[in-house]
């Protein structure tokens with residue numbers, strides 16, 4: 513009898529203990545260890561913001577992005593796979609390089625790419641692995657919005673001020689000035705609001721929250737207070753070289769053709785400084801929104817198990833090489849911003865000067881979250897550099913544009929091939945502005961060897977996917 517009671521009690525205890533254990537452990541124990549991901553994208557954001565004095569020596573206001581850099585690792589030599597929104601974002605979300613998809617510019621018929629049709633975006637892959645995924649604002653541009661988000665606010669531009677254009681040179685989106693909207697009513701503010709709301713929720717499964725801001729994409733219509741942060745006498749303009757394009761081959765000059773008239777009118781009207789002020793005002797507004805999201809994360813229970821990645825999709829010209837905006841293979845348009853904070857892995861204040869690509873995001877995130885990436889994925893996991901920003905690394909990054917134009921950066925050089933007979937080559941260690949095209953300087957044996965190697969390091973013209981057909985006939989949509 514006593515023994516029976518003892519057995520019953522023991523069984524009850526074991527069952528109860530089992531119940532307690534069951535309620536405390538998720539069905540899939542591996543999920544409990546999976547880190548969340550906060551993926552932040554800022555459109556057209558230059559590397560200037562974090563002290564890139566080669567490009568801009570004046571005052572910048574980016575305390576929040578700087579604080580993120582101070583708490584993680586800044587990849588100061590990040591390059592885009594393509595210097596336009598749609599191809600850059602599609603490449604990093606899909607893991608398919610532009611020279612394999614044929615998506616080299618905006619406004620192309622993405623559905624015509626079989627490589628992209630068979631690709632899985634990394635957010636969707638995360639969803640299949642049990643993550644809740646949410647997207648607010650401008651994350652993809654065409655392709656990436658098809659990730660089957662659990663919650664989604666697609667990007668929409670703010671309405672222009674009723675009296676736009678606000679500048680004498682303004683035309684289309686190339687304009688700037690104070691917005692008529694309250695800051696709370698601006699779309700980017702609302703994308704940040706939505707991300708904050710997600711971070712304040714209780715999550716039972718790991719999450720991937722993506723938040724993408726449109727500013728500082730043009731037009732630069734932001735509240736007056738952001739313009740006031742940059743008194744004109746504290747704004748400088750980038751150094752320009754007259755006749756910089758004289759040693760650039762015809763196809764290289766052609767990439768600036770649409771924008772050089774705008775640059776000429778800005779310079780002629782004496783508005784260069786005001787233009788830079790407009791850009792800075794828009795970046796300060798974006799920095800403020802990112803700051804709100806990052807603060808919400810830091811105040812949440814997820815701070816110590818959430819990977820933060822912040823990127824810009826490509827760089828931005830403000831007059832250099834007679835160009836404005838993006839869409840060139842030079843430093844201004846290809847150099848991008850990328851910051852990572854990985855709890856338990858990155859050390860605060862790390863800076864990696866290794867040359868990396870936005871294409872590396874997909875294989876990095878899958879490795880960090882223990883999710884098997886598809887076999888086709890391009891790029892390299894940055895995990896070794898997240899652990900040690902100075903780890904050994906082959907520093908190269910490839911960018912592609914238009915009809916199979918391609919560029920490669922190494923620590924010392926940039927090489928661009930438009931066609932086999934139209935090339936550029938710069939010694940960036942001596943010429944950070946890429947002012948002197950050295951492709952014809954065959955007398956220098958170091959350069960001759962480097963050019964030979966770089967010609968082979970970029971994909972051959974015949975191996976690059978043909979450009980997809982145009983969908984809307986508009987490159988700059």
Ligand SMILES: [Ca+2]
Nearest residue numbers: 756757947948
């Ligand atoms: Ca030049």
